Each structure stands twice: as C-alpha cells, then as structure tokens.
Amino acid sequence: MKKTIVIGGGPAGMIASGFAAKNNNVILFEKNKKLGRKLFITGKGRCNVTNACDPEELIQNTPGNPYFLYSAFYTFDSYATMNFFEELGVRVKVERGNRVFPVSEKSSDIVKALTRFMEDNNVDIRLNSNVEDLIVEDNKITKAIVNNQEIDVENVIIATGGLSYPVTGSDGDGYKFAKKMGHKVTKLYPSLVPLKLEEKWCQDLQGLSLKNVELNIFIDNKNVYKNFGEMMFTHFGITGPLVLKGSRSIVGKYNNHKITGYIDLKPALTDKELDSRILRDFEKFINKSFKNSLDELLPQKIIPTIISLSNIDENKKVNSVTKDERRRLCNIIKKLPITIIGDNGYNEAVITAGGICVDEIDPSTMKSKIIDNLYFAGEVIDVDSYTGGFNLQIAFATGYLAGNNINS
Numbered sequence: 001m002k003k004t005i006v007i008g009g010g011p012a013g014m015i016a017s018g019f020a021a022k023n024n025n026v027i028l029f030e031k032n033k034k035l036g037r038k039l040f041i042t043g044k045g046r047c048n049v050t051n052a053c054d055p056e057e058l059i060q061n062t063p064g065n066p067y068f069l070y071s072a073f074y075t076f077d078s079y080a081t082m083n084f085f086e087e088l089g090v091r092v093k094v095e096r097g098n099r100v101f102p103v104s105e106k107s108s109d110i111v112k113a114l115t116r117f118m119e120d121n122n123v124d125i126r127l128n129s130n131v132e133d134l135i136v137e138d139n140k141i142t143k144a145i146v147n148n149q150e151i152d153v154e155n156v157i158i159a160t161g162g163l164s165y166p167v168t169g170s171d172g173d174g175y176k177f178a179k180k181m182g183h184k185v186t187k188l189y190p191s192l193v194p195l196k197l198e199e200k201w202c203q204d205l206q207g208l209s210l211k212n213v214e215l216n217i218f219i220d221n222k223n224v225y226k227n228f229g230e231m232m233f234t235h236f237g238i239t240g241p242l243v244l245k246g247s248r249s250i251v252g253k254y255n256n257h258k259i260t261g262y263i264d265l266k267p268a269l270t271d272k273e274l275d276s277r278i279l280r281d282f283e284k285f286i287n288k289s290f291k292n293s294l295d296e297l298l299p300q301k302i303i304p305t306i307i308s309l310s311n312i313d314e315n316k317k318v319n320s321v322t323k324d325e326r327r328r329l330c331n332i333i334k335k336l337p338i339t340i341i342g343d344n345g346y347n348e349a350v351i352t353a354g355g356i357c358v359d360e361i362d363p364s365t366m367k368s369k370i371i372d373n374l375y376f377a378g379e380v381i382d383v384d385s386y387t388g389g390f391n392l393q394i395a396f397a398t399g400y401l402a403g404n405n406i407n408s
C-alpha cells in the first residue's frame, strides 16, 4: 500500500481519494476547515450533480477539450454518478434539461455522502491543511510541504480546482505546483460568467428576468453564439443561463475584438408576424398614446427602453404611428442591440476555462506524462463544460479515473 496524498477536498479530490484508498494509504489535504465548500454552493445550494445523458451528449456540452474526456466519460458516465450517490443513500431526481439533483435538494447531502465514502475506505482526512509545495527528485514527487511540515509521499493527485469563487479555497495552487514541475498551464479565463454591457439603459432594466428569448453574440461581426432560453438584466449588464453559456464563446476576447450581440424578445414570431401583432394591438388601443399600447406585448419594465430606442414619440396616438416607425419598433424588439465590454471576473464565474495542458496528461488514467507519480483530477485540468451538471460530471469522472489508476 503506497502513501498517496490528494490535494483538495472538492468533488474531484473526494471521489479520487475514496477510490484510491481501495489500494493505497490515502491522506486528503484540504486547506479549509470544511470539505467541499464550493460543492456546497452549487446549483444554488441544491447541487446539480450531473446531467442524465449519454457520454456523446456530455462531450457535446463540453467546449473545453471534449475529446480528452472521452475515456473518462465512457468509463464513469452520468449514470455511474447517479448510481454512485444512490448506493451511498442519496436518492436523485431528474429535472428539466436532464439536470440531476438530490431528491432532498440539499447539496450538503452530496458533501456528506462523499465524506462517508472516504471514511468507509479509511481515507485520512486532514482539514485546515494547506499544501504549500511539492518536492521533486528524479522525476518523482518525494515530499509535500503541508502547513510548514515535510511529509514523505509516493503518489500525488492534484485536485485543487480552478480560480473561480476564490473564497471557497480554489485559488490556483494546482497551476503553481504543475508549472513548477514542468507542466504547461494554458491561458486561464473566468467562464460561465455574467457579462458587462456598454449600454447604460441596462441599469433601468435591473432585475428584469426574461424567459424564452434568443441571444446572438458576434465577434467582429461573426456569429459565435445563438441560443434560446432565460436571462436577466443587472445593473452592469446581463446574466442567467442563456448568458452564462454564451460567455464561454467570448472569454478573454474583449480587449482585441469588437463583441456585439442582440436579444430577440419575440423569437417565436417572424418580423411579419410581429408587425401584424403590433397592428392588432394598435387597433385595440386605438385611442391610446403609443407608450400605452405595448402592455400586452412586452414586460412593463422594458417598454420605456424599447420606446426610447425606437425613436418614436411616446405621446403620439397609435393611429398616427407610421409604417416606417412600426418597422423600427419591430426591429428593436427582434434585435435589441448590445455591446459586450467585459465580464464580472473570477469572483462571479462558475468555472475557470484553461488549466493544465491536456497533451501532458494520459486521458485514460489522468496520470502526468512528465512526473512519474503525479495525477490530476477536476477543474484544474484544461477542460470545461456548460452549465447543467456537466462540470461536476467532469470532476467525478476524472476523479474516478485518477483514484482507480493510481500506482499501488
């Protein structure tokens, strides 16, 4: 039984520890006083633990190095994740978009189950234990420095997470260790992150949530994202599932490119259908002024913005709105223009895009191709998915491979 240390008590480190402990003496070091601090806040405290779909669909929802994860997703797929938790006594349920949650809707049940799994396999869990450095001799890690003390090691799994939500403990130590040992770390970006808009009118819309709208994003006029769903305005810009997913297409590109977009507020209607609908509303509200004629078409909060952008006199009687003005109104509703100038950074990003370069990791074992006794698991690797349970699936699948394949 070799002495294996796992750095990081997030989902990847916890599952890796439990499986590694079947054939190794495992110590898990977590710098926080609790395990799974980020896991605890996932899915707004409900923990969207995976997505109930086949491995091909997991790959399709993974924009960051999907094919590196082929082996991981086929070896430990989302049904394996669900079975794993069911066997640990956590019943799970599938919601809209195949998102899987514990029936209890408590992320703490997932943290507790992973803790039980480690305890049952005799993992030595050490909290408040910050791994500060790793010492390499002859291409092997021989020692770890933990809270200023040297510890002999025979295997190491780095599962330190990314850079997002650094208050949870994920603050980039894994990248530092890997770089020092000769691993390449690709450029890091906050991803699945709220976006900042140049348009000042978004402040007036703060808090407005829109369902069933379409968002298009362009880099230098090239369409890079088109999707349909739910979004929200904030005092600085836009957020919500539709926006977070879209952010993945543009992370890190704000400085060198012009990033624009538009929101289609009525994607179910063609331009012609929308014009007919507006005409019907105008007939209905024939004696009203223009500003009082859109109540049935649009949410109240957005009407002043739409009126102002359409450049139509709000006090005009609807029967005097010209065809040309109606065309402008339709155009604003179908293509509400936005200019994206940045994002809210790591403090509000769901994940980090970029990480330990996948060319230097064996995809079927998560073993380093550079250091003999080193493995990686989870977000620290240069892989990332969209929202919907896919990122935790990456943590579980890569953690399973690392833990199961460790030199024993």
Ligand SMILES: Cc1cc2nc3c(=O)[nH]c(=O)nc-3n(C[C@H](O)[C@H](O)[C@H](O)COP(=O)(O)OP(=O)(O)OC[C@H]3O[C@@H](n4cnc5c(N)ncnc54)[C@H](O)[C@@H]3O)c2cc1C
Pocket (backbone or CB within 6 Å): 007, 008, 009, 010, 011, 012, 013, 029, 030, 031, 032, 035, 036, 037, 038, 039, 041, 042, 043, 044, 047, 048, 049, 050, 129, 130, 131, 132, 159, 160, 161, 162, 164, 165, 168, 169, 170, 171, 172, 173, 174, 349, 350, 351, 377, 378, 379, 380, 388, 389, 390, 391, 392, 393, 395
């Ligand atoms: C608000 C929010 C909601 C999310 N919701 C979901 C969701 O519902 N579904 C989903 O699939 N994904 C979700 N994610 C993403 C998901 O949480 C992460 O992808 C996942 O936690 C990554 O797991 P990990 O184990 O690789 O890293 P982490 O969970 O980041 O864990 C890494 C651990 O390593 C520890 N550590 C770091 N350095 C050291 C060191 N030097 N010594 C000791 N310990 C160290 C850290 O303290 C941390 O506990 C969400 C993320 C956020 C921020």
